[in-house]
Amino acid sequence: MEFTKMHGLGNDFIVVYGEQELPANAPELAIALCNRFFGIGADGLVYILPSERGDYMMRIMNSDGSEAEQCGNAIRCVSKYVYDRGLVSSEQIVIETIGAGEQKVTLKVNDGVVETVTVDMGEPVLAGLQIPVAIDAESVLDQTIEADGREFRFTAVSMGNPHCVIYVDDAVTFDLAAWGPKLEVHPLFPRKVNVEFATVRSRSHVDMRVWERGAGPTLACGTGACATLVSSVLNGLTDRAAKISLKGGDLEIEWNEADNHVYMTGPAEVVYTGTVSI
Numbered sequence: 001m002e003f004t005k006m007h008g009l010g011n012d013f014i015v016v017y018g019e020q021e022l023p024a025n026a027p028e029l030a031i032a033l034c035n036r037f038f039g040i041g042a043d044g045l046v047y048i049l050p051s052e053r054g055d056y057m058m059r060i061m062n063s064d065g066s067e068a069e070q071c072g073n074a075i076r077c078v079s080k081y082v083y084d085r086g087l088v089s090s091e092q093i094v095i096e097t098i099g100a101g102e103q104k105v106t107l108k109v110n111d112g113v114v115e116t117v118t119v120d121m122g123e124p125v126l127a128g129l130q131i132p133v134a135i136d137a138e139s140v141l142d143q144t145i146e147a148d149g150r151e152f153r154f155t156a157v158s159m160g161n162p163h164c165v166i167y168v169d170d171a172v173t174f175d176l177a178a179w180g181p182k183l184e185v186h187p188l189f190p191r192k193v194n195v196e197f198a199t200v201r202s203r204s205h206v207d208m209r210v211w212e213r214g215a216g217p218t219l220a221c222g223t224g225a226c227a228t229l230v231s232s233v234l235n236g237l238t239d240r241a242a243k244i245s246l247k248g249g250d251l252e253i254e255w256n257e258a259d260n261h262v263y264m265t266g267p268a269e270v271v272y273t274g275t276v277s278i
């Protein structure tokens with residue numbers, strides 16, 4: 001199988017093009033190929049598939065074999081992939097995902113090189129049971145959650161996939177490995193959850209570290225950055241546009257008041273192409 005290794009701010013993926021539909025063994029392939037010792041090594045396995053509704057469809061498997069509804073860093077990589085290979089003829093493309101339908105993507109190209117990718121990530125979902133969180137409320141803001149004897153206050157947002165945003169004194173030094181795994185599988189989240197630990201530095205800058213559902217500690221999370229911005233606006237902590245600084249780098253996120261859509265802008269890189277026996 002031919003693949004292209006790509007990343008968005010160090011959140012890395014094995015990108016596969018050419019399948020007509022998601023292979024039945026995609027979960028097993030994801031586990032094997034994402035393994036950083038016995039496989040290629042990545043946070044996820046991403047398939048670029050035909051789409052009736054857009055230019056292409058993206059399906060994303062986490063490294064634990066679970067399928068995610070949406071992935072911000074991966075959609076930027078997929079968009080760069082299809083543009084670089086001439087599989088689309090415009091810098092404006094539409095990528096379909098399970099979690100957010102047809103997503104408009106704008107590539108900023110300079111001398112034929114994709115510099116940044118801006119993705120319309122759609123409208124945030126705030127209603128508890130749709131996120132899902134086991135709380136029947138119109139929104140889940142600044143609620144308490146307890147894990148292993150420690151109480152946190154959290155805000156839940158879905159960007160097509162579920163997120164739990166927790167504000168801490170210093171996200172950069174917070175013990176992610178101690179608390180991320182406990183909260184990822186907390187019974188409040190029927191489909192588990194991506195956990196973001198955030199520290200607001202100003203009304204236009206947030207530091208965030210993420211423990212991802214089905215992938216663990218990643219260097220960046222695009223949907224997590226979107227959820228963090230939405231949560232910060234809802235809690236009155238930032239303006240509607242801010243830089244979200246992750247371990248792997250920065251994303252510019254805006255929650256547009258006029259259309260209620262969240263826009264994410266960031267890079268996408270190719271590391272290498274290869275062939276793997278499966």
Ligand SMILES: N[C@H](CCC[C@H](N)C(=O)O)C(=O)O
Pocket residue numbers: 011062067068069070071072073074161162194212213214215218220221222223224
């Ligand atoms: N682990 C996530 C999917 C990848 C999301 C993240 N890598 C991003 O860039 O949005 C989940 O199960 O919802």
